[in-house]
Amino acid sequence: MNAIQIKNLTKYYGKSRGIVDLSLNVEKGDFFGFIGPNGAGKSTTIRLLLGLINATDGDADILGFNVKTQTTEILKRVGYLPSDAAFYNGMRVKEILKLSADLRGIDCSTEAESLCRRLDLDINKKVEQLSLGNRKKVGIVCALQHRPELYILDEPTSGLDPLIQHEFYSILQERNQEGATIFLSSHILSEVARYCKNAAIIRDGKLLACDSVSNLSHSDVKRVTLKGVTKALQNENIRDIKTEDNITSFLYSGKPDALIKELSKLHFDDITITDPDLSEVFMHYYKKEGM
Amino acid sequence: MTLLFYELRKNKISLLIWTAAISFMLGVCIIIFPEMAGQMSEMENMFAEMGAFTEAFGMDRINFGEFIGYFGVECGNVLGMGGAFFAAVTGVTALATEESHNTAEFLLSHPISRKKIVGLKLLSVIAQIIILNLVVIGFVTLLTAVIIDNPPYKTMFLIYLAYFILQLQVAFICFGISAFVKFNAIGLGIGVGFVFYMTNILSNITKDLKFLKYITPFSYTDSADIITNGHMTYKYVFVGAALAIIGIALAFIKYTKKDIS
Incomplete structure (x- = not known):
C-alpha cells in the first residue's frame, strides 16, 4: 500500500510555477528522499500534501486519505517538520511541546522527554532565546513525539550540528524499522544516499527521476x-x-x-x-x- | 478547547492593559463628577456655543448637569472609543498574527480543522470582550454606587449593552478582515475603529451624511438617543448585526480555503 500517492499534482501561485503535473508514489515503510535545489518545488509539494495550500490541479492521497477532503485524518497520522520552524514567542520549549500534544489530544510527555534528552534540548528555554538549531530540535520533537505513521520532513537537518544530525537519523531509522514511513526533502545528497531506500529528483516543479537510491546511482x-x-x-x-x-x-x-x-x-x-x-x-x- | 485557552492566555496582558486603562479612565470621570456638577452651568453655555459639534456629540439633547447626561457623553468617549479599539485590535489580529508571526504552519499541521480554528479564535475574541466588559461594568457600578446618589442603573446598563453590541460588531467585522491579511494588522484595526467613530460624528454634523449611520456602529450607541428614547435605534442595530454576520461568514469562507504562507 502507498503511504503517499500523488496524481498529476499542479500548483501555480498566480502565474509563477510551483509544481507541474507531478506524480509520485511512496510505499508504506519506505525511507524516501525528495531531492532538488532551492525553488525546485519540494516545499510546495509537501505543503500541498498537508493541506496548507490548495492544488491548482491534480490530487493526492496520504495513508489512504484524500488531501483535499480529509486533511484532519491525515494530520492525526503525520508528523511534519517544516524547513523553517517558527513558534509562539513568550512560550517555553516545554509549553510548546505540551501545546502541540494537547492540540493532538494525547499525552506525549514520556516520548517528548526521551526525544529532548537524545537531542540535547533544554525545555526551559524561551522560544525567542533559541538558536536556529535549537528551534529545529523543537520542531523535530513536535513532529516525532506522537509517534506518527508517516513523517514528512522538509530539509530536516539544516542548522543541526553533525552529532545531533547523526542522533536524529538514528531515531528516524528506529522509527522506520518499527514500520513508519519517512519522507524527507533535502538537497544534501550524502544524507539521502546514506539513509534513504528510494528517492525522487525534482527540478523546476517537474519530476525528473524516481527510483531506488541504488538504481539511481547505477544509472x-x-x-x-x-x-x-x-x-x-x-x-x-x-x-x-x-x-x-x-x-x-x-x-x-x-x-x-x-x-x-x-x-x-x-x-x-x-x-x-x-x-x-x-x-x-x-x-x-x-x-x-x-x- | 486547547486553542481557546491558549488564545486567552496569549492575550491576557493585552486584555489586562485595555481593561485597566478603560476602567481607570471611566473611574476618573465618575470620581470628578460631583465637582464638575457644580460648574455645569458654565460648561453647558460653552457647549451650546460649539455649533455643529454640539449636535455631533448629542450635547443639544441631554442635560450635561445630570449624572446620566454626563455619564452618557463620557462613557461614549471612553468606553466607546476604548472598547471599539480593543475589539478592533483583538478581532483583526486573531487570524492574521498566525501568518505574520509565521506560526500558521505550526498550528495548521495539527489535526484540527480550519473551521474549528476559526470558530475557537472567534470564541476567544468574544470571551475577551465579555471579560473586559464584566470587569469594567462591575468596577464602574461599584464606584457609582459609592459616589452617586440614586444612579439611573437601567439607562446606564442600556448604554453598556449598546457598547457591548458595538464592540462585538467591530470585532466581527475586523475578524472577517483578519482572514484576508497576512501582516501585523494592529494599525488596520485601530484605523477601522477610528473610521467608524469619525463616520458617526460626520453623520451627526450634516444631514446629507445621515446615511452613514447605517454603516457605523456608533449610531446605535448615541447616548443622547438612548437617554431620550429609552432604547437603542434598532434599525441601526439590525444593519450592524447583518454586517457582523457578513464579517464572520467571510472569515470562515476565506480562511478555510486560503493558501497559508
Whole structure:
C-alpha cells in the first residue's frame, strides 16, 4: 500500500510555477528522499500534501486519505517538520511541546522527554532565546513525539550540528524499522544516499527521476578516470571534465562500446570506470535538462 | 478547547492593559463628577456655543448637569472609543498574527480543522470582550454606587449593552478582515475603529451624511438617543448585526480555503 500517492499534482501561485503535473508514489515503510535545489518545488509539494495550500490541479492521497477532503485524518497520522520552524514567542520549549500534544489530544510527555534528552534540548528555554538549531530540535520533537505513521520532513537537518544530525537519523531509522514511513526533502545528497531506500529528483516543479537510491546511482552514467592521458577527449556524451595533475575524470552517458572506441584512440597509463555517487547523478539529471 | 485557552492566555496582558486603562479612565470621570456638577452651568453655555459639534456629540439633547447626561457623553468617549479599539485590535489580529508571526504552519499541521480554528479564535475574541466588559461594568457600578446618589442603573446598563453590541460588531467585522491579511494588522484595526467613530460624528454634523449611520456602529450607541428614547435605534442595530454576520461568514469562507504562507 502507498503511504503517499500523488496524481498529476499542479500548483501555480498566480502565474509563477510551483509544481507541474507531478506524480509520485511512496510505499508504506519506505525511507524516501525528495531531492532538488532551492525553488525546485519540494516545499510546495509537501505543503500541498498537508493541506496548507490548495492544488491548482491534480490530487493526492496520504495513508489512504484524500488531501483535499480529509486533511484532519491525515494530520492525526503525520508528523511534519517544516524547513523553517517558527513558534509562539513568550512560550517555553516545554509549553510548546505540551501545546502541540494537547492540540493532538494525547499525552506525549514520556516520548517528548526521551526525544529532548537524545537531542540535547533544554525545555526551559524561551522560544525567542533559541538558536536556529535549537528551534529545529523543537520542531523535530513536535513532529516525532506522537509517534506518527508517516513523517514528512522538509530539509530536516539544516542548522543541526553533525552529532545531533547523526542522533536524529538514528531515531528516524528506529522509527522506520518499527514500520513508519519517512519522507524527507533535502538537497544534501550524502544524507539521502546514506539513509534513504528510494528517492525522487525534482527540478523546476517537474519530476525528473524516481527510483531506488541504488538504481539511481547505477544509472547509465559512469564516472571515467584516466591517469596519464595525453590528449583531450571531446564527445557529446562526455561532461563534467575535471583535470588535476595528470589525472582526467569525466562523466560519460553514452553506450559503453562507443566509449571503448573513443578510449582506444588515446594513450593513458591507467583507467577506472565507476558508478557515480548520488551527487553526480543529481548533476547529471540537471545538466541533461539543459542547465 | 486547547486553542481557546491558549488564545486567552496569549492575550491576557493585552486584555489586562485595555481593561485597566478603560476602567481607570471611566473611574476618573465618575470620581470628578460631583465637582464638575457644580460648574455645569458654565460648561453647558460653552457647549451650546460649539455649533455643529454640539449636535455631533448629542450635547443639544441631554442635560450635561445630570449624572446620566454626563455619564452618557463620557462613557461614549471612553468606553466607546476604548472598547471599539480593543475589539478592533483583538478581532483583526486573531487570524492574521498566525501568518505574520509565521506560526500558521505550526498550528495548521495539527489535526484540527480550519473551521474549528476559526470558530475557537472567534470564541476567544468574544470571551475577551465579555471579560473586559464584566470587569469594567462591575468596577464602574461599584464606584457609582459609592459616589452617586440614586444612579439611573437601567439607562446606564442600556448604554453598556449598546457598547457591548458595538464592540462585538467591530470585532466581527475586523475578524472577517483578519482572514484576508497576512501582516501585523494592529494599525488596520485601530484605523477601522477610528473610521467608524469619525463616520458617526460626520453623520451627526450634516444631514446629507445621515446615511452613514447605517454603516457605523456608533449610531446605535448615541447616548443622547438612548437617554431620550429609552432604547437603542434598532434599525441601526439590525444593519450592524447583518454586517457582523457578513464579517464572520467571510472569515470562515476565506480562511478555510486560503493558501497559508
